Amino acid sequence: MICKKRSLYNNRKTTLDGMLFDSQDEAKYYRYLSLLQTSGEISCLERQTPFVLIVNSVKLGTMKWDFSYIEDGQKVAFDWKGYKNQERIWNFKRKLVQALYPDWSFRTNLDKVKKKK
Secondary structure: OOOOOOOOOOOOOEEEOOEEEOOHHHHHHHHHHHHHHHHOOOEEEEEEEEEEEEEOOEEEEEEEEEEEEEEOOEEEEEEOOOOOOOHHHHHHHHHHHHHHOOOEEEEEOOOOOOOOO
């Protein structure tokens, strides 16, 4: 009997424009970013951007963020999260990549949106 491996977070892989995404929400967000790029609000949109984690000349690994782009001259890496899980581990990894790449802004869909007054 062959059992299909179930996704850890019950995501459904989704294909959009011939590209495979880990979830339907990630694919929808890519479509949104594509529209922003078409309108000129962002540029240089890329998927699965790798960030090599090297500390004291030791390669600890590589972290891939779902999307990267340039917005108002700022390099942005964005990762789509289905929901908060293993928050302590994720926060540690995020702080590490921010320390190693200070010229980048690292964001997720779970970040608190600051309300404009």
